[in-house]
Amino acid sequence: MHSAATPGLTFRDATDADVDALVVLIESAYRGDASRAGWTTEADILEGQRTDPEGVLAVIKSADSRLLTVERDGLVVACCQLEHRGDHAYFGMFAVSPTLQGEGLGKTVIAEAERQARAAWGISEMHMTVISVREDLIAWYERRGYRRTGQMSPFPYGDERFGIPQRADLQFELLIKKLG
Helix, strand or coil, X not given: CEECCEEEEEEEECCHHHHHHHHHHHHHHHCCHHHHHCCCCCCCCEECXXXXXXXXXXXXXXXXXXXXXXXXXXXXXXXXXXXXECCEXXXXXXXXXXXXXXXXXXXXXXXXHHHHHHHXXXXXXXXXXEECCCHHHHHHHHHCCCEEEEEEEECCCCCHHHCEECCCCCEEEEEEEECC
């Protein structure tokens, strides 16, 4: 689906054929030296992987989830998970190519994700969890209308599928946005 407001971008649901490209995108946005080209890096707080092919494929295959994939000129440049959870949708697995961060692509993707979640499921809220020490990232979401709830959940220490923590104070904070 093309959008008039975003020439050159195509939004579509991921397929099995996208798994490898999506893993590379997600890893590049958050982990390792490549992630330092953008501002969303977690390289200073987490080492190891952010996701793996099995995790991406599970989102693609889930009946309640979509992995919205964004292409520009035939290349995957962004993605996000949308999961229907009753009266709200969960927004996760959000990644923008580090070399394109700061150009407004993330704003466009999150706005389209919210629009699609409302249209597909009739929900009125979007939920997400963010590592609570990521103040810059949380501030970015707050500028998009998300609010901090103070509701925390533990980081999965010891489960290297989610990375190897470099500090002992990691936890997730729930952010919520009412969708109009």
